[in-house]
């Protein structure tokens with residue numbers, strides 16, 4: 001075959017592959033719309049929860065900037081319209097809790113909200129104040145889940161939080177860590193206390209928790225929230241200018257966001273992942289991970305190997 005013919009044939013083949021992949025993606029979107037939302041069980045109550053929630057670190061810390069607040073309202077509308085309910089925040093996240101409250105009071109549609117926030121202070125009395133303040137900022141009477149952020153002063157805070165749970169002031173108690181830190185301490189807390197939730201970092205690259213924290217959560221029936229699902233956004237840099245493998249589209253995965261999130265939520269010890277975004281179009285993509293094909297063990301292995309080989 002002459003070079004010119006070869007080039008024409010290659011271009012036609014690429015064109016065919018491209019349009020075939022676009023057709024598949026459009027078909028997948030239709031299938032997603034029709035498919036059931038993927039939910040998991042919260043072990044301590046047997047209630048179910050959608051597998052994608054939303055983080056608010058940095059993305060909702062926008063102060064009084066009206067343009068940015070309007071954009072956050074849009075992000076939240078897409079989140080709720082797509083079936084999301086869990087929002088994670090913390091007094092550590094600057095103005096995020098205040099912005100959440102402001103946005104929520106601007107959403108006219110009736111919504112289901114699972115409010116998850118944290119206490120983050122070395123002082124026990126201040127932890128109680130933070131909780132009261134969070135209720136005011138979120139404009140909710142009863143917070144669903146309160147977590148001890150990064151295990152700071154966890155013994156005293158947990159004592160108070162269990163008391164609040166008993167009184168019906170909050171529904172669930174948890175602890176958090178991230179970036180692969182404090183795993184030994186987290187393990188000790190999971191073994192000692194009857195916490196409802198634990199939150200730590202888990203994504204397709206940071207998989208250390210697969211060794212013992214995830215199996216322990218399963219054994220102790222503790223529900224797990226995966227933070228930094230995109231490694232703070234780094235995962236998108238890794239796949240920048242790279243196409244999704246064709247087998248991913250065949251398994252109804254349309255975007256890298258969906259690829260990364262589906263890997264996380266298909267681990268059976270994971271209850272939900274909390275990606276953070278400041279953009280409505282990214283929220284649309286992220287929420288797609290709650291629909292369509294649920295990866296099995298073999299597909300998860302292919303996904304992890306693919307990313308490792310990049």
Ligand SMILES: NC(=O)c1ccc[n+]([C@@H]2O[C@H](COP(=O)([O-])OP(=O)(O)OC[C@H]3O[C@@H](n4cnc5c(N)ncnc54)[C@H](OP(=O)(O)O)[C@@H]3O)[C@@H](O)[C@H]2O)c1
Nearest residue numbers: 055056057176178227228229230231232233257276277278
């Ligand atoms: N110790 C703790 O308790 C702890 C620690 C860390 C995190 N967390 C929680 O976990 C949440 C998530 O972690 P994170 O915020 O660190 O990082 P992340 O969710 O892994 O990544 C967020 C980054 O990904 C980008 N992104 C989101 N969706 C995207 C999409 N579809 N396409 C391209 N880029 C996208 C965002 O940029 P755009 O804004 O441009 O979309 C943002 O820069 C936090 O917000 C927080 O609630 C808790």
